[in-house]
Protein backbone atom coordinates (compact mmCIF):
# COMPACT_ATOMS: atom_id res chain seq x y z
CA UNK A 1 0.00 0.00 0.00
CA UNK A 2 1.53 3.29 -1.04
CA UNK A 3 0.36 6.85 -0.38
CA UNK A 4 2.21 9.22 -2.67
CA UNK A 5 2.06 12.95 -1.82
CA UNK A 6 -1.65 12.82 -0.97
CA UNK A 7 -3.23 16.24 -0.42
CA UNK A 8 -6.82 17.01 0.54
CA UNK A 9 -8.62 20.21 1.49
CA UNK A 10 -11.93 20.42 3.34
CA UNK A 11 -13.48 23.83 2.98
CA UNK A 12 -10.68 26.31 3.42
CA UNK A 13 -8.36 24.08 5.40
CA UNK A 14 -5.62 21.79 4.18
CA UNK A 15 -6.32 18.55 6.01
CA UNK A 16 -3.63 16.48 4.24
CA UNK A 17 -0.55 18.27 2.94
CA UNK A 18 1.40 15.78 0.86
CA UNK A 19 1.24 12.55 2.82
CA UNK A 20 3.58 9.81 1.61
CA UNK A 21 3.63 6.41 3.28
CA UNK A 22 4.38 2.79 2.44
CA UNK A 23 2.70 0.01 4.41
CA UNK A 24 4.39 -3.33 3.78
CA UNK A 25 2.55 -6.62 3.20
CA UNK A 26 2.13 -8.48 6.49
CA UNK A 27 2.56 -5.36 8.58
CA UNK A 28 0.33 -4.34 11.45
CA UNK A 29 0.47 -0.58 11.06
CA UNK A 30 -0.97 2.09 13.38
CA UNK A 31 -2.00 5.55 12.23
CA UNK A 32 -2.27 7.96 15.16
CA UNK A 33 -2.97 11.65 15.61
CA UNK A 34 -5.07 14.05 17.63
CA UNK A 35 -8.81 14.50 16.92
CA UNK A 36 -9.25 16.11 13.53
CA UNK A 37 -5.69 15.32 12.40
CA UNK A 38 -6.97 13.77 9.17
CA UNK A 39 -6.66 10.03 9.82
CA UNK A 40 -10.17 9.18 8.63
CA UNK A 41 -9.76 11.53 5.67
CA UNK A 42 -6.63 9.65 4.62
CA UNK A 43 -8.48 6.33 4.87
CA UNK A 44 -11.44 7.77 2.95
CA UNK A 45 -9.07 8.79 0.13
CA UNK A 46 -7.58 5.27 0.15
CA UNK A 47 -11.05 3.72 -0.10
CA UNK A 48 -12.15 6.13 -2.86
CA UNK A 49 -14.94 7.49 -0.64
CA UNK A 50 -13.57 10.91 -1.47
CA UNK A 51 -11.11 12.14 -4.06
CA UNK A 52 -7.67 13.39 -3.09
CA UNK A 53 -6.94 16.84 -4.53
CA UNK A 54 -3.52 15.61 -5.62
CA UNK A 55 -1.24 12.64 -5.18
CA UNK A 56 -2.11 9.01 -5.65
CA UNK A 57 -2.61 5.83 -3.66
CA UNK A 58 -1.87 2.29 -4.79
CA UNK A 59 -3.03 -1.00 -3.33
CA UNK A 60 -1.27 -4.17 -4.44
CA UNK A 61 0.36 -2.02 -7.12
CA UNK A 62 -2.98 -0.84 -8.55
CA UNK A 63 -4.50 2.65 -8.27
CA UNK A 64 -6.85 2.46 -5.26
CA UNK A 65 -9.60 4.21 -7.26
CA UNK A 66 -9.83 1.02 -9.31
CA UNK A 67 -12.33 -1.31 -7.61
CA UNK A 68 -10.10 -4.28 -8.50
CA UNK A 69 -7.45 -2.85 -6.16
CA UNK A 70 -9.94 -2.79 -3.29
CA UNK A 71 -11.32 -6.30 -3.76
CA UNK A 72 -8.84 -7.95 -1.32
CA UNK A 73 -9.68 -5.38 1.35
CA UNK A 74 -12.03 -5.29 4.36
CA UNK A 75 -13.01 -2.05 6.05
CA UNK A 76 -14.46 -1.08 9.40
CA UNK A 77 -15.62 2.55 9.46
CA UNK A 78 -15.13 4.82 12.46
CA UNK A 79 -18.89 4.96 13.00
CA UNK A 80 -20.30 1.58 12.11
CA UNK A 81 -24.06 1.81 11.63
CA UNK A 82 -25.58 -1.39 10.27
CA UNK A 83 -29.20 -1.34 9.02
CA UNK A 84 -31.20 -1.58 12.28
CA UNK A 85 -33.92 -3.79 10.80
CA UNK A 86 -31.50 -6.65 10.01
CA UNK A 87 -30.50 -9.34 12.48
CA UNK A 88 -26.78 -9.79 13.11
CA UNK A 89 -26.78 -12.98 11.03
CA UNK A 90 -28.63 -11.26 8.18
CA UNK A 91 -26.08 -8.46 8.20
CA UNK A 92 -23.13 -10.88 8.05
CA UNK A 93 -24.89 -12.80 5.25
CA UNK A 94 -25.42 -9.53 3.38
CA UNK A 95 -21.74 -8.55 3.70
CA UNK A 96 -20.64 -11.99 2.49
CA UNK A 97 -23.13 -11.86 -0.38
CA UNK A 98 -21.65 -8.55 -1.54
CA UNK A 99 -18.35 -10.41 -1.84
CA UNK A 100 -19.89 -13.34 -3.69
CA UNK A 101 -19.58 -15.61 -0.65
CA UNK A 102 -22.21 -17.72 1.10
CA UNK A 103 -23.17 -17.37 4.74
CA UNK A 104 -21.66 -20.15 6.77
CA UNK A 105 -23.26 -20.48 10.24
CA UNK A 106 -20.17 -22.16 11.70
CA UNK A 107 -17.87 -19.45 10.43
CA UNK A 108 -20.21 -16.76 11.79
CA UNK A 109 -20.36 -18.51 15.17
CA UNK A 110 -16.57 -18.72 15.29
CA UNK A 111 -15.95 -15.05 14.53
CA UNK A 112 -18.58 -13.77 16.99
CA UNK A 113 -17.19 -16.11 19.67
CA UNK A 114 -13.69 -14.77 18.97
CA UNK A 115 -15.04 -11.28 19.69
CA UNK A 116 -17.22 -12.33 22.65
CA UNK A 117 -20.48 -11.32 20.97
CA UNK A 118 -23.08 -13.71 22.39
CA UNK A 119 -24.20 -16.19 19.75
CA UNK A 120 -27.90 -15.53 20.47
CA UNK A 121 -27.37 -11.92 19.36
CA UNK A 122 -26.97 -13.13 15.77
CA UNK A 123 -30.71 -13.91 15.70
CA UNK A 124 -31.67 -10.52 17.13
CA UNK A 125 -32.26 -7.26 15.25
CA UNK A 126 -29.35 -4.87 15.30
CA UNK A 127 -31.56 -2.04 16.57
CA UNK A 128 -31.54 -3.72 19.98
CA UNK A 129 -27.74 -3.99 20.19
CA UNK A 130 -25.68 -1.95 22.65
CA UNK A 131 -22.87 0.25 21.28
CA UNK A 132 -20.22 -2.37 22.06
CA UNK A 133 -22.29 -5.20 20.54
CA UNK A 134 -22.68 -3.15 17.37
CA UNK A 135 -18.92 -2.59 17.23
CA UNK A 136 -18.32 -6.32 17.68
CA UNK A 137 -20.68 -7.03 14.78
CA UNK A 138 -18.78 -4.49 12.66
CA UNK A 139 -15.50 -6.19 13.47
CA UNK A 140 -17.03 -9.59 12.74
CA UNK A 141 -18.26 -8.31 9.37
CA UNK A 142 -14.84 -6.88 8.56
CA UNK A 143 -12.95 -10.01 9.56
CA UNK A 144 -15.29 -12.88 8.60
CA UNK A 145 -14.08 -13.06 5.02
CA UNK A 146 -10.42 -13.10 6.07
CA UNK A 147 -9.26 -10.60 3.45
CA UNK A 148 -5.60 -9.99 2.70
CA UNK A 149 -5.84 -6.41 3.97
CA UNK A 150 -7.95 -4.93 6.78
CA UNK A 151 -8.47 -1.19 7.17
CA UNK A 152 -9.86 -0.59 10.65
CA UNK A 153 -10.80 2.93 11.78
CA UNK A 154 -10.71 2.99 15.59
CA UNK A 155 -11.56 -0.71 15.91
CA UNK A 156 -11.43 -0.78 19.74
CA UNK A 157 -14.01 1.99 20.15
CA UNK A 158 -16.69 0.85 22.62
CA UNK A 159 -15.23 -2.61 23.26
CA UNK A 160 -15.35 -3.91 26.82
CA UNK A 161 -12.03 -5.04 28.36
CA UNK A 162 -12.64 -8.72 27.56
CA UNK A 163 -13.50 -8.04 23.92
CA UNK A 164 -10.55 -5.69 23.71
CA UNK A 165 -8.14 -8.43 24.78
CA UNK A 166 -9.78 -10.94 22.42
CA UNK A 167 -9.62 -8.48 19.53
CA UNK A 168 -5.90 -7.91 20.13
CA UNK A 169 -5.42 -11.69 19.98
CA UNK A 170 -7.30 -11.75 16.68
CA UNK A 171 -4.97 -9.08 15.31
CA UNK A 172 -1.92 -11.05 16.38
CA UNK A 173 -3.38 -14.13 14.75
CA UNK A 174 -3.94 -12.15 11.53
CA UNK A 175 -0.33 -11.03 11.56
CA UNK A 176 0.87 -14.61 12.04
CA UNK A 177 -1.17 -15.55 8.96
CA UNK A 178 0.48 -12.80 6.92
CA UNK A 179 -2.49 -10.44 6.76
CA UNK A 180 -1.86 -6.71 6.51
CA UNK A 181 -3.67 -4.39 8.92
CA UNK A 182 -3.83 -0.60 8.84
CA UNK A 183 -5.65 0.74 11.88
CA UNK A 184 -6.20 4.07 13.52
CA UNK A 185 -6.18 4.25 17.29
CA UNK A 186 -6.08 6.69 20.16
CA UNK A 187 -4.90 3.90 22.46
CA UNK A 188 -1.14 4.30 22.28
CA UNK A 189 -0.61 1.31 24.61
CA UNK A 190 -2.32 -0.87 21.98
CA UNK A 191 -0.22 0.61 19.19
CA UNK A 192 2.92 0.02 21.27
CA UNK A 193 2.01 -3.57 22.06
CA UNK A 194 0.65 -4.59 18.68
CA UNK A 195 1.94 -2.51 15.81
CA UNK A 196 5.11 -3.23 13.88
CA UNK A 197 5.23 0.44 12.90
CA UNK A 198 3.21 3.58 13.40
CA UNK A 199 2.82 6.96 11.77
CA UNK A 200 1.95 10.19 13.58
CA UNK A 201 -0.20 12.51 11.46
CA UNK A 202 -0.11 16.11 12.63
CA UNK A 203 -0.54 19.44 10.90
CA UNK A 204 -1.56 17.61 7.72
CA UNK A 205 1.76 15.79 7.47
CA UNK A 206 3.38 12.66 8.81
CA UNK A 207 5.68 13.82 11.57
CA UNK A 208 7.03 10.35 12.28
CA UNK A 209 7.02 6.90 10.65
CA UNK A 210 8.76 3.96 12.28
CA UNK A 211 8.64 1.38 15.05
CA UNK A 212 7.44 2.24 18.57
CA UNK A 213 11.06 1.94 19.79
CA UNK A 214 12.27 4.32 17.08
CA UNK A 215 9.51 6.73 18.07
CA UNK A 216 10.65 6.79 21.70
CA UNK A 217 14.25 7.26 20.61
CA UNK A 218 13.41 10.02 18.11
CA UNK A 219 11.57 12.08 20.69
CA UNK A 220 13.83 11.19 23.63
CA UNK A 221 10.93 9.75 25.59
CA UNK A 222 10.56 6.78 27.91
CA UNK A 223 7.02 5.99 26.76
CA UNK A 224 5.15 6.17 23.48
CA UNK A 225 2.68 8.55 25.12
CA UNK A 226 5.45 10.98 26.02
CA UNK A 227 6.94 10.65 22.53
CA UNK A 228 3.54 11.40 21.00
CA UNK A 229 3.05 14.45 23.25
CA UNK A 230 6.43 15.83 22.24
CA UNK A 231 5.66 15.19 18.57
CA UNK A 232 2.30 17.00 18.55
CA UNK A 233 3.26 19.98 20.73
Ligand SMILES: Nc1ncnc2c1ncn2[C@@H]1O[C@H](COP(=O)(O)OP(=O)(O)OP(=O)(O)O)[C@@H](O)[C@H]1O
Nearest residue numbers: 010011015033034035036037038039040041042078
Ligand atom coordinates in the same frame (compact mmCIF):
# COMPACT_ATOMS: atom_id res chain seq x y z
N1 LIG B 1 -16.80 15.86 4.75
C1 LIG B 1 -16.13 16.84 5.37
N2 LIG B 1 -16.43 18.15 5.15
C2 LIG B 1 -15.75 19.13 5.75
N3 LIG B 1 -14.74 18.93 6.61
C3 LIG B 1 -14.41 17.66 6.89
C4 LIG B 1 -15.08 16.56 6.29
N4 LIG B 1 -14.52 15.41 6.74
C5 LIG B 1 -13.53 15.79 7.59
N5 LIG B 1 -13.47 17.13 7.67
C6 LIG B 1 -12.52 17.91 8.49
O1 LIG B 1 -11.24 17.40 8.22
C7 LIG B 1 -10.46 17.37 9.42
C8 LIG B 1 -9.93 15.97 9.62
O2 LIG B 1 -11.02 15.12 9.98
P1 LIG B 1 -10.82 13.55 10.15
O3 LIG B 1 -12.15 12.96 10.46
O4 LIG B 1 -10.08 13.01 8.99
O5 LIG B 1 -9.86 13.51 11.44
P2 LIG B 1 -9.45 12.28 12.35
O6 LIG B 1 -7.98 12.35 12.53
O7 LIG B 1 -9.99 11.01 11.83
O8 LIG B 1 -10.17 12.69 13.72
P3 LIG B 1 -10.74 11.81 14.96
O9 LIG B 1 -9.54 11.28 15.71
O10 LIG B 1 -11.50 12.80 15.75
O11 LIG B 1 -11.61 10.72 14.40
C9 LIG B 1 -11.35 17.88 10.53
O12 LIG B 1 -11.07 19.26 10.72
C10 LIG B 1 -12.74 17.70 9.98
O13 LIG B 1 -13.61 18.68 10.48
